[in-house]
Each structure stands twice: as C-alpha cells, then as structure tokens.
Amino acid sequence: MSDTAYVQLLNLTAGAVLLCAVLVLWRRELAVIIRLFAAQGVALAALIAVLAWHEGSPELAVLAAGVAVLRAGVLPAVLRRALGTAREGTEPVREVRPVVNVAASLLAAALLTLLAFAVSRPIVELAPSPATQAVPIGMAVVLIGFFVLVTRRRAVSHLVGFLLMDNGITAVGFLTTAGIGLIVEVGVALDVLLALLVLQVLTGRMREAFGNTDLDELRELHD
Amino acid sequence: MTTLLALLPVLVPALCAVAHFAAGHRRGPAKAALPWLLVGSAAVLLGDAIVLAALVLTDGPVVAAGGLLRADALSVFMLVVIAAVALLSGLATPAHLAAERAAGRAGTRTAARYCALVQLFVASMAAAVLAADLGVLWVAVEGTTIVTAFLVGVHRSRAAVEAAWKYVVICSAGIALALLGLVLLHYAAHRAGTGAGLDWAALVLTAPTLDPGVTRLAVVLLIIGFGTKAGLAPLHAWLPDAHSQAPAPVSALMSGVLLSVAFYAVLRTKVIADLAVGPEFAQALLLASALASLAVAASLLIAQRDYKRMLAYSSIEHMGLLALGAAIGGPAAIAAVLLHVLGHGLVKSVLFVGAGRLLQIRGTSRIAEVRGLAADQPVLAGCLGAGVLALIGMPPFSIFASELGIARAGFAAGSAPLAWATAIALVLVLVIAAAMVNHTSRMLLGEPGPRPEPSGGTTLTRTASQLAASTGTALIGGLVLAAALGITAGPLAGLLDAATRTLTGGTP
Numbered sequence: 061m062s063d064t065a066y067v068q069l070l071n072l073t074a075g076a077v078l079l080c081a082v083l084v085l086w087r088r089e090l091a092v093i094i095r096l097f098a099a100q101g102v103a104l105a106a107l108i109a110v111l112a113w114h115e116g117s118p119e120l121a122v123l124a125a126g127v128a129v130l131r132a133g134v135l136p137a138v139l140r141r142a143l144g145t146a147r148e149g150t151e152p153v154r155e156v157r158p159v160v161n162v163a164a165s166l167l168a169a170a171l172l173t174l175l176a177f178a179v180s181r182p183i184v185e186l187a188p189s190p191a192t193q194a195v196p197i198g199m200a201v202v203l204i205g206f207f208v209l210v211t212r213r214r215a216v217s218h219l220v221g222f223l224l225m226d227n228g229i230t231a232v233g234f235l236t237t238a239g240i241g242l243i244v245e246v247g248v249a250l251d252v253l254l255a256l257l258v259l260q261v262l263t264g265r266m267r268e269a270f271g272n273t274d275l276d277e278l279r280e281l282h283d
Numbered sequence: 284m285t286t287l288l289a290l291l292p293v294l295v296p297a298l299c300a301v302a303h304f305a306a307g308h309r310r311g312p313a314k315a316a317l318p319w320l321l322v323g324s325a326a327v328l329l330g331d332a333i334v335l336a337a338l339v340l341t342d343g344p345v346v347a348a349g350g351l352l353r354a355d356a357l358s359v360f361m362l363v364v365i366a367a368v369a370l371l372s373g374l375a376t377p378a379h380l381a382a383e384r385a386a387g388r389a390g391t392r393t394a395a396r397y398c399a400l401v402q403l404f405v406a407s408m409a410a411a412v413l414a415a416d417l418g419v420l421w422v423a424v425e426g427t428t429i430v431t432a433f434l435v436g437v438h439r440s441r442a443a444v445e446a447a448w449k450y451v452v453i454c455s456a457g458i459a460l461a462l463l464g465l466v467l468l469h470y471a472a473h474r475a476g477t478g479a480g481l482d483w484a485a486l487v488l489t490a491p492t493l494d495p496g497v498t499r500l501a502v503v504l505l506i507i508g509f510g511t512k513a514g515l516a517p518l519h520a521w522l523p524d525a526h527s528q529a530p531a532p533v534s535a536l537m538s539g540v541l542l543s544v545a546f547y548a549v550l551r552t553k554v555i556a557d558l559a560v561g562p563e564f565a566q567a568l569l570l571a572s573a574l575a576s577l578a579v580a581a582s583l584l585i586a587q588r589d590y591k592r593m594l595a596y597s598s599i600e601h602m603g604l605l606a607l608g609a610a611i612g613g614p615a616a617i618a619a620v621l622l623h624v625l626g627h628g629l630v631k632s633v634l635f636v637g638a639g640r641l642l643q644i645r646g647t648s649r650i651a652e653v654r655g656l657a658a659d660q661p662v663l664a665g666c667l668g669a670g671v672l673a674l675i676g677m678p679p680f681s682i683f684a685s686e687l688g689i690a691r692a693g694f695a696a697g698s699a700p701l702a703w704a705t706a707i708a709l710v711l712v713l714v715i716a717a718a719m720v721n722h723t724s725r726m727l728l729g730e731p732g733p734r735p736e737p738s739g740g741t742t743l744t745r746t747a748s749q750l751a752a753s754t755g756t757a758l759i760g761g762l763v764l765a766a767a768l769g770i771t772a773g774p775l776a777g778l779l780d781a782a783t784r785t786l787t788g789g790t791p
Contacts, residue, residue: 182496183467186474202463209456218452225456229463236470241480243351244418248462251425255455258432262448269441278449280442281524283583283592 067190069110074194076103077231078173081204081224085165088155090216094139097220100201101131104227108234111191120238123245127230130249135223135256142260143216159211169204176200183236191235198235201228215263215273219256226252285338289347289354291331292362292409299324300402307395318380318398321373328409329366335359336778344484346415353415353484356781360621361412361547363778367764368539368628369405371757372532375636376401378751379532382643388438397437397530403430404536408544417465417481420548421458424512427541428454434533435525446521446528453521454512461508461548467501468493468555483551490558499564502556506568509552512545514602516575523583526595527648531639534591535632538598543624546605550620553609554786562612569610570704576603577711584718591638591648593722594631597674600715601627607708608689611696618783619688622772626673626681626765633761634670637663640754650722655731662750664727666758671723673765675716681768686712 080100084093105128112120143153160168176199183195205224208217239245263273270277299320306317336359338345344355354362380397383389389397404427411423428451436447465481472479475492479485486493511518522542526534549569556565580600587593601623608620640663641656642648657664673680676687693705750758772779 179500182494182500183470186471186494186497202459206456209452215448222452222456222459225459226462229459229466232463233466233469236466237473240418240466240469241416244416244422244481247419247422248425251422251429254429255425255451258429259448259451262432262436262444262451265436265439265444266448269439269444275448278445280445281449281527283523283587 066110066114070107070114070190070194073103073107073110074197074231074235076100077107077227078197078200081201081228082166082169084208084220084224085169085204086162088158088162090143090153090155090214091140093155093217093220094136094143097139097223098132098136100224100227101133101135102128104131104231107231111234111238115238117238119242120234123234123239126249130253131223131227131230134253138253138256138260139216139219139223142219142263155212155214155217158213158217165207165211168207169200172203172207173200176203195232195235198228198231201225201231204228213275215259215266215275218275219259219263222259223252223256285345286347288331288335288338289345289352289413292328292365292413293352293406295327295331296324296402296406296409300399300406303395303399303402307392307399317395318373318377321376321398321401322370324402324405325366325369325373328362328405329370332359332362332366335362340777340781350415350482351419352410352413354413355484355785356778357547357550357621357785358412360775360778360782361544361624362409363775364543364625364628365405365408365412365540367625368536368632371629371632371636371761372401372535372539374757374760375535375639375754376532378754379530379636379639379643381751383530386643393437397434400430400434401533401536404434404533404541408541411544412547415482415484417468417483417486417548417551420483420551421462421465424461424509424545424548425455425458427544428458428512431525431529431533431537431541435529437530438528442524443528446524450521450525453518457508457511457518459508460504460511464501464504464508464552467497467504471497471501471559483555486555487558490555493555493559495560498556498559502552502560502565503568505552506549506565506572509545509548510572510606513542513549513605514545514576514599515572515606516579516599516603517572519576519579519599522599523592523595526598526635527589527591531635531642534594534639535635538595538635539628539632542598542602543605543628546602546609546624549606550609550617550786553612557612566610566612566701569606570700573603573606573610574704574707574711576600576606577708577715581711581714581718584715584722587718587722588650589648590650590653590722590726591635591642593650593719594634594638597715597719598627598631600712601631601674604686604689604708604712607693607704608685611689611692611701611705612787613692613696614783614787615695616689616692617786618779619685619692621779621782622681622688622768623685625775626685626768629761629765629768630670630673630680630682633666633758633765634674636754636757636761637667637670640750641667650726653726655727655729657727659731660750662755663758666762668723668727669762670758671719673762675719676712679769680762680765682765684769 108124180196208221407426414420
C-alpha cells in the first residue's frame with residue numbers, strides 16, 4: 061500500500077470513528093444510538109485493519125477481527141437486549157429530556173474535540189507519524205463518551221457512553237503502539253463485556269423495581 | 284514451589300468459588316458447613332502470605348507464572364491485609380447468612396452464590412496485588428467491580444439496585460480513565476525503547492527515560508482512575524451508597540481492603556511518576572484529592588443519620604489520610620500509610636460486621652432509631668464503641684500510631700504547603716472524630732426504647748438476638764489485633780520496613 065493511500069485510509073477510518081460518536085449525541089432514538097455504536101465498532105476495526113496492513117502484522121489483523129466481533133457484534137447485541145424488553149412496555153424508546161439539549165451537545169462535542177487536540181499535543185510530539193497524529197480523535201471519542209455518560213438520563217445511553225469511552229481508549233491504544241499486550245488486551249475485552257452484562261442485568265432489575273430505566277428515578281440514596 | 288506459593292492466593296479462593304457454585308445446585312447435608320469455606324480459604328491465604336513473606340524477605344521478589352505475577356514485600360504486605368480482613372469477614376459470614384435465612388431474605392441458592400462471589404472477590408484482589416504487569420493489575424481491579432456488583436445489589440430493593448448501578452457505572456468509568464493512563468504510559472515506555480512494557484519493576488528501573496509530557500498525562504489519568512475506585516474525592520459518590528447497601532461482611536471487605544487495593548495501585552503509580560516527572564507533580568494531585576476527601580467526609584458526617592453511611596464516609600476520610608501520607612512521601616510517611624492500611628482494614632471490618640449485626644437485630648440503619656444498645660447488647664455495643672474509638676485515632680489502637688506518623692512526617696517535611704495541608708487535615712480529622720463519637724454515643728447509651736419489630740416480619744427470639752460465637756470472635760479478635768499492632772508491629776515490622784523500601788527507592 062502506498063503511503064498516501066495509507067494516510068488517507070487511516071484518516072478516513074479515524075474520522076468515521078469520531079463521526080459516529082458525534083452522531084450519538086445528535087440522535088435520540090435509543091435503537092439508532094445502538095446502531096451508531098455498532099457502526100463505530102466497524103470503523104474502529106477497519107482502523108486497526110489499516111494499521112495491520114501497513115505494518116504487515118498478522119497479529120494486528122487477528123486483533124482487528126476480534127475487535128469487529130466484539131464491538132460491532134457482541135456488545136451491540138447485549139445493548140439491544142437491554143433495550144429489548146422495554147419495547148413491549150409503555151417506556152419510551154427515546155432519550156426524552158437529555159440534561160443538555162442536542163444543539164448544545166453538538167457544540168460541546170466540538171469543544172471537547174478541540175480540548176482533545178490540546179491535551180494530546182505531548183503525545184503527538186513524542187513521535188510524529190500519521191498514526192499518532194490521529195490520537196487526538198481517540199481522545200475526543202473518550203471525552204464525548206464521558207459527556208454522554210454525565211448528560212444522558214436513560215440507562216442504555218449510559219451504557220453507550222461507557223462503551224464509547226472504551227472504543228476511544230482502544231483507538232488510542234492501537235494508534236500509539238500496537239496494543240498493550242495480548243493477555244491484557246483479552247483481559248480488558250473480557251472485563252468490558254462482563255461489566256456490560258452486569259449492567260444489562262441491573263437494567264432489568266431497575267425496570268422491575270422502578271418501572272422504567274429513567275436514571276432520574278434513582279434518588280433513594282442521598283444525604 | 285515458589286510459583287505455587289504465588290499462585291495459591293488466586294487459585295484457592297477461585298476453586299472454593301467453584302465449590303460454592305456446585306453446592307448451590309445440589310441438595311445435601313453438607314451445605315451448612317459451606318460458609319466456613321470462606322474462613323478456610325482466608326486462613327490458607329494468610330498462611331501463604333506468611334511463607335511468601337519469609338521467602339521475599341530473605342531472597343527478594345518472587346516471580347511466577349511466566350512473569351505475570353510478582354510478589355515483592357509490598358504485594359505480600361497487601362496480601363496479609365487481604366487475608367486478615369477476609370478472615371474477619373469470613374468468620375462473621377455463617378451467622379450473617381443464618382440470620383438472613385431465618386428472616387426469609389436469602390435461600391440456600393442465594394447463600395451459595397453469595398459465598399462464591401465473595402471468594403471470587405478475594406481472588407481478584409489477590410491477583411491485583413500480585414500482578415507484575417500494571418495491565419494485569421487493571422484487569423483484576425475492574426474484575427473486583429464486576430464480582431461485587433451483584434453483592435451490592437443482592438437485596439434487589441430499589442435502594443440496592445440504585446447503589447449497584449451507581450457503583451458499576453462510576454467505578455467502570457473511573458477505571459476506564461486509568462486504562463487510558465496505562466495506554467499512554469505504555470506508549471511512553473514503548474518510545475523510550477527499553478522494552479519495559481507495563482511491567483512495574485522494569486518501569487521503575489527505566490522511569491527516568493520516559494517522556495515527561497506523556498507520563499504526566501498518564502499519571503493524572505491513573506491517579507484519578509484508581510482514586511475513583513479507592514473512594515477519593517471528587518469521584519467518591521458511589522462509595523456511601525455501595526458500602527451501606529452491601530451485606531455487612533461484603534461491606535467489611537469493600538471498605539476494609541478493596542479501597543486499599545485500589546490505593547495500592549496509586550502508590551505504585553506514584554513511584555513511577557516521582558522518578559519520571561519529579562515528586563511535586565503526584566504530590567500536588569494527591570494533596571488536592573486528600574483535602575477534598577477529608578472535607579467531603581467531614582461535611583457529610585456531621586449531620587449523618589445512617590450508621591452504615593457514617594462508616595462509609597469514615598472510609599473516605601481514611602482514604603484521604605492515606606493520600607495525604609502518600610503525598611508527603613518519604614520512608615516515615617509511607618511506613619505510616621502502610622500501617623494505616625492494615626489498622627483501618629481491621630477496625631473498619633470489625634465495625635461493618637458489628638453494624639450488620641445491629642441492622643439484623645434492630646431492623647433499622649437509622650442512628651436516631653437505635654437507643655440504649657449498651658444495656659441490650661453489651662458485647663456488640665462494647666465492640667462498636669471500642670471500634671469507633673479506634674477509628675478516630677485513640678491509643679492504643681494502631682490508627683493512633685499511623686495518624687501520628689503521617690502528621691509528624693507532614694510537619695517534618697519542611698515544606699510550607701505540606702505543613703498547612705497537614706494542619707488542615709488534622710482539624711478535619713478532629714471534626715470527624717467529634718461527629719462520630721456524638722453519633723455513636725447516642726446509639727450506645729441511654730434507655731433502650733420499645734423494641735421495634737425487626738424487618739422481615741419475624742420477631743427475633745432471645746437466642747437469635749444473641750451474638751454468635753464466631754461473629755464475637757471476629758469482632759473482639761479484630762480489635763485486639765488492631766490494639767496489639769498499635770503497641771508493636773511485632774513480626775510484621777520487617778515486612779513493613781521492606782514494603783516501605785519498595786516504595787521509597789531502595790531495591791524495587
């Protein structure tokens with residue numbers, strides 16, 4: 061692969077990862093948000109595949125396949141199950157009243173992206189290359205994920221926010237070095253999957269106890 | 284042989300967990316004895332830690348499992364803390380489960396699953412402190428969140444579900460920041476070209492070659508991330524909810540040792556940070572977090588109405604003190620921090636076990652609704668009273684010695700900001716002590732009111748309200764150990780010394 065093609069593909073896939081994160085802020089239907097999350101998983105896997113191709117590393121190619129299966133297949137399926145039972149009920153399947161409205165959220169995403177570029181300066185300067193120059197995008201996805209986590213009220217939105225953070229971290233990991241070791245990589249993936257399964261079960265229990273999954277209802281415990 | 288010794292602390296509880304799961308799906312007379320397996324595995328853990336300590340003190344760190352596990356003096360010290368608290372919590376578990384079953388809140392299946400999860404919890408904490416690689420440490424710490432989620436939410440009430448949800452979401456998000464920190468640290472190590480990866484010992488040796496800019500970013504993320512799990516402000520909001528909703532023996536483990544395990548990760552990070560970017564950087568972060576934690580704890584303890592939440596906020600206070608000690612740095616402060624970890628673990632688990640018993644007897648966790656406990660339950664009241672005195676730093680208990688050590692090191696460090704921070708911390712500690720003594724004396728003293736109906740609808744008989752011998756052993760044993768530790772570190776002195784050296788230069 062020629063160098064220009066590599067850089068273009070890298071930027072294209074990294075841009076797609078960021079775009080999906082921003083679109084999550086824009087759309088309110090929870091089902092669409094989950095689909096966007098799956099699309100981001102595909103883009104992330106493509107990003108790693110591009111890196112694998114460039115470095116001619118079969119190990120990275122295998123990891124790219126693993127990321128695709130986990131983040132575009134398994135995790136969205138678990139999210140859909142968390143959402144699934146809600147559909148039969150009276151619960152709305154939309155993010156009804158986010159704490160920050162959509163226009164302000166998009167503005168915040170722009171600011172967070174700028175912030176990501178600012179904080180990533182030392183990372184890029186340490187070893188300038190097309191891959192590390194894309195690191196700020198991974199950081200922006202982490203920040204946007206955190207933003208979703210603190211401003212959305214539905215349980216499923218929280219799960220997506222948490223997973224966006226994780227996608228961003230994975231992107232940073234692969235863009236800076238070729239991942240952080242196979243054992244740790246597998247351990248992290250397993251932890252994320254289990255944490256999501258735990259939260260999915262808790263979503264079900266929340267529905268049993270509170271009748272819906274509006275996190276505003278969580279105010280039994282306070283001082 | 285050494286490999287086996289390093290693997291046992293993870294393997295034994297994990298295998299016991301399998302036994303619990305299996306027992307939960309079978310009917311038979313052996314079931315009543317199963318909660319005692321918790322005591323058994325904790326005892327094995329303690330024995331193993333003692334043998335490992337002897338080995339590490341004579342021959343240096345033990346490396347096992349292809350370099351994944353590494354036991355140095357600090358890991359072994361943490362292992363002792365885990366084993367001691369697990370033993371106390373395990374001793375209290377059979378009576379706790381029996382009382383829950385009598386009240387109709389837990390069946391055999393639930394009890395078995397509960398024991399299995401506690402075993403996995405202990406196994407993942409042991410894995411965290413024995414991990415050689417910071418990545419494995421991260422995986423193990425996140426593992427503790429996953430296994431304890433259902434322990435926090437075991438009652439399925441609205442409050443329990445809420446506590447579990449907040450716990451998993453806040454801790455997972457916080458710890459995700461730590462993962463980002465690890466990724467960046469790995470990048471810095473990769474660029475330094477020393478091949479250190481995320482291996483802690485290798486990172487310490489090569490820390491001066493790490494890029495300061497990237498390492499600074501990584502250290503901020505690691506301290507905030509692991510600090511979240513350690514209950515340090517500003518991301519402490521999950522702690523009072525989770526610790527007050529979890530069953531008492533689990534609260535004892537979470538408050539007594541899980542927080543310290545997360546703090547252990549902060550201590551390891553600080554060693555690398557000090558060498559790579561200078562000691563002032565991590566010091567400023569830890570100092571800010573310490574004072575914020577103490578201020579949060581003090582402000583919410585003054586008007587606290589719930590005694591389990593009171594204990595939870597006191598844990599935030601003590602984590603703040605640990606952060607203060609770590610910020611001060613130097614052998615004297617670090618030795619005091621490690622002693623504080625053990626002393627707090629013992630005393631806090633005694634108090635949570637006692638509070639859990641109190642909750643079962645009186646059916647309320649509100650301070651205002653408990654009156655005259657001393658007349659009704661002299662042993663339990665005595666243990667709770669002595670425990671609170673130990674917690675606020677009264678001699679002869681070891682928390683007195685460790686708080687004194689941290690304060691002296693703070694004033695002796697010869698830096699004005701540190702001395703001021705220590706002075707402010709001492710004032711906050713006094714405020715907290717006054718609040719806790721006030722709340723506790725109201726519960727223990729006075730005329731017992733009309734006995735309220737315990738929750739679950741069944742009136743407790745005389746025998747049911749008596750303290751089980753095993754629970755009593757845990758309560759009194761924990762306090763006696765904490766007092767003995769305050770007088771002399773005894774056989775632990777050598778280990779404490781070596782663990783301090785691990786963190787303050789010397790041989791890693």
